[in-house]
Every structure is written in structure tokens, then in C-alpha cells.
Amino acid sequence: MEGEHHAPTAIDSDTLRAYLADALPAEELARVEKALRDSSELRDRLEAVRQNREDAGLHTLGAIWRRSRLTCPSRQQLGTLLLDALDPDLAEYLLFHIEVVECPYCQANLADLKGKAEAATPAAKSRHARILNSSRHLLREDGKS
Numbered sequence: 001m002e003g004e005h006h007a008p009t010a011i012d013s014d015t016l017r018a019y020l021a022d023a024l025p026a027e028e029l030a031r032v033e034k035a036l037r038d039s040s041e042l043r044d045r046l047e048a049v050r051q052n053r054e055d056a057g058l059h060t061l062g063a064i065w066r067r068s069r070l071t072c073p074s075r076q077q078l079g080t081l082l083l084d085a086l087d088p089d090l091a092e093y094l095l096f097h098i099e100v101v102e103c104p105y106c107q108a109n110l111a112d113l114k115g116k117a118e119a120a121t122p123a124a125k126s127r128h129a130r131i132l133n134s135s136r137h138l139l140r141e142d143g144k145s
């Protein structure tokens with residue numbers, strides 16, 4: 001008798017291999033990621049599969065990211081994502097993590113970062129405008145007299 005009952009969503013080794021090789025359709029990928037977040041047993045199985053299968057398909061940036069970080073991107077990475085300055089492969093994965101996997105932590109973090117960015121922009125603009133105006137004024141005075 002094998003203990004097959006502790007995996008609530010039957011994710012087999014083939015699925016895990018496809019996951020590591022970046023070869024799952026989006027819905028399946030989301031299901032696996034959600035399951036991985038919830039199950040340390042499944043994370044152990046993923047690690048076991050990974051160690052048995054070091055082939056070329058596992059070396060895309062997305063795949064490397066997936067197997068090194070099953071948790072969440074850093075705030076800095078989320079900030080870089082907002083600036084649209086992230087490696088496209090990584091950005092795609094982060095968007096997937098946030099929008100499809102719907103990671104609540106990253107959604108909150110990203111909303112917070114967006115709020116800060118939006119709050120900062122008008123102030124920065126008006127400060128910039130003020131500086132421009134005052135220097136224009138100074139330049140005009142200097143120029144005329």
C-alpha cells in the first residue's frame with residue numbers, strides 16, 4: 001500500500017517535469033504553483049524530480065526562477081517590474097505569479113508600490129516645474145539686465 005492520499009490535487013511526476021521544463025499550459029501551471037505554495041510535500045517531490053532531470057529544457061530563465069524561488073519576488077523586483085525594466089522572461093513569470101496565481105502578498109506589495117509611485121509622480125513633476133520656472137525666471141532676469 002502506497003500513501004497516495006496526501007496529495008489533494010493529483011500532481012504526478014510528469015506534471016512536475018513539465019512544470020520545470022516550462023511546458024505546462026497556463027491553467028495547469030497555475031494549479032501546480034498553487035499546490036506548491038500549499039504543500040511542502042509537493043515541493044520536496046518537485047526537488048526530487050528536478051535532481052533526477054537536469055536537462056537543457058530546465059535552463060530557461062523562467063525555469064531557473066521557478067525552481068530557485070517558489071516563494072515571492074522581492075519588492076525591488078516588483079518595483080523593477082512596474083518600471084518595465086525587468087528581463088522579459090522574468091517579467092512574464094512575475095505577471096503570471098501575480099495575475100494568474102493571484103499571489104495575495106505580491107498583489108498587495110505591487111498595489112502598495114503602485115500607490116507610492118503614483119503619489120510620488122505629481123509631486124516630483126511639480127517640484128521639477130517649480131525649479132524650471134524659477135530658473136527660467138532667473139535666466140530671463142539675468143538675460144535682460
Ligand SMILES: [Zn+2]
Pocket residue numbers: 071072073097103104105106107
Ligand atoms: Zn508572491
